[in-house]
Amino acid sequence: MLNFRHSVVFRLVLSYGALVLLTVGIASAVFYVNTSGLLLRNVDRQLNAESRRLTELHKEQGLLALQKEIDALLSDDKDIETEEFLLxxxxxAKLAGNLTSWPVLDASNDNLIAEHPVARLNKPSHSRLLSRHLDDGTVLVVGRDMRDMNELARVIRTALAIGISTAFVLALIGAAVFRWHLEHQLGVIHRTTREIGAGNLRKRIAVGRGHDEFARIGRDVNRMLDDIEHLMNTARTVSNAIAHDLRTPLGRVRGALENALHFKVPEQQLRETAHSAIAEIDGIIGLFDKLLQISEAEAGLHRQSFSDFSLAHVGADIVELYEAAAEAAGMTLSFEADTDPLIHGDRDLIANLLANLLDNAIKYAGPDAQIAVHVSTHGEHARIVVQDNGQGMPAAERDRAIERFYRGDTGRSLPGNGLGLAIVAALVSLHEGTLHLEDGQPGLRVVIDLPLASASTLA
Structure with a gap:
């Protein structure tokens, strides 16, 4: 059973419910206080206005006029259930008014409004009273029965209590729905990760067309799972390819050494056997060197040696280096540079990249092929194009050519291990560039774009 203390969902739901109730409570309290205060202020304003008016009447027309005015107010059928007067x-001694019982009236409390229990026409009442001691010693009391106000306040309190109770119930329902939704979304992710942990690497989180936070997390996790599956498949493919590529040369080395041990062979043949074994072992070491080169490029271990250099100069040097090999194979190798772009990277690695491309072109283009290397500036990138007019590569193979150890149908009969373009792809990625294999019509066209070191190019 899930421990609620460690449940993020439970804490979120609890926080949500508490926040809703706190908000409703504060809003209700503010409404009640403001409403009650407004009603009391209105009553007090009326009492003050009436008391000042009667006081002015007493000053101007005397006590008899004040008595007549109070009697008139009590007999005008206005506010007969709430108005209170006493003179x-x-x-x-009582001169006028409808109060039959009242509190002790102290001169020190003049002009102070307070609530007191009184009797109005011999009926108990809880009223707000304002008393004034006039110049001739008489005392004027103006008041208001608060029963209707108290009843209104009670109705407001009842309504607020019902509202808070309703809000509490709705908060519980909302919290339950919120909890269900969160647990449903998290449950999908949890079940998917458990299946993946059990070995089903093809399982993915069902996202649909949603654009909420869970959908974004699901898509991010799915992309991560795609990368993991790709890495696992690559590791499996690489392991199988390494085992396949090592089995044959190691078998030849073992057979040659076994023959040398069990049969009497001339010294010269032993030397030839030793040289052959060394050549096979050098090939195996070269294979591991290429794999290590790809791993270092993918890990970015050479970035600290990056510097600005001329791409055209490097291209010209590598083409000059391979001209003899191309001529020996009956091919024509040419170089052209429209501009001399400056890029930021590792000069030796870019030279290695071009060397691998020329190696592949010389190996697979066929006799009498023409190989052209072209360097130019394309927008904010330096562009390298290596193109031949050989037999080319089918579109289906171009999509997989940069995979490690992948060899097309036309290349399986030729020496090699299928790592040349994989090294090129890793070095291009290290330099934050792009690699495209295109149909040269005829032949293969390799296009590489590398970021310029600056917005301008060298003269």
Whole structure:
């Protein structure tokens, strides 16, 4: 059973519910306080206005006019259920008003509004009162029965309580839906990763057409799984290819050495056997050197030796180096540079890249082929094009030619191990460039774009 203390989903749901309830509670409290305060302020404003008006009437027209005004207010059928008045003489005797019981009125509390229990027409009432001691010693009390206000406040409290309760229930429902949705999405990822952990590398997270955070995570995980599957398949293919490529030369070395041990052979034949074994072992060492070169390029171990150099100069040097080999094979090798682009990289690795391309061209183009190397500037990139007019490469093979140990149907009969273009692809990737194999019509056209060292080129 899942421990809720360690469940991210539970903590998110709990936080969501608490946040909803806290928000509703704060909003309800603010609404109640502001509404109650507004009602009380309105009552107090009315009491102050009425008290000032009656006080001015007393000053201008005397006590008798004040008595008549209070009697008139109590008999005008307006606010008869809430208005309260009281007029006392200097001795505390009641002169006018509808209060039959009232609290002790102290002169120190003049102009202060407070709530007191009173009796209005012999009926108990909880009222807000404002008292004033007038110049002739009389006391004027203006008040308001608060039963309707208290009832309204009670209704507001009840409505808010119902609202908070409803919000609590809705928060629980929303939290449950939120929890279900999160657990459903995470469950899909969890089940997929378990199947992958069990060995099913082709399993992927079902994403659909969604664009939410889980969909983006699912697509990222699927891309990562594609890379892992590709790496696993590459490792499996490389392992099989290494085993296949090593089995034959090692078998020849073993057979030759076994013959040399069991049969009496002349010294000269022993020397030839030894030289043959050394050549086979050198080929195996060369194979591992190429694999190590690819691994170092993919790991970016040579970036610290990068510097700016002329691509045209390197291309011219490598073409000059391979001219003799091309001529010996009956081929024509040419070089052309429209510009002299400056790139940032490892000069020796770029030379190795060109050497591998020319090796492949001389090996597979066929006799009387013409091989052309062209260097130019293409936008913000330096472009290398190596093209021959040989038999070319089928489109299906061009898509797989950069895989390690891959050899097409036309190349299996020729010496080699299928690592030349894999090395080229790794070196291009190390220099953040792009590699394309195209139909030369006829022949094969290899196009490599490498970023320029700056926006300008050398003269």
């Amino acid at each position: 006392l003489d200097a001795n505390g």
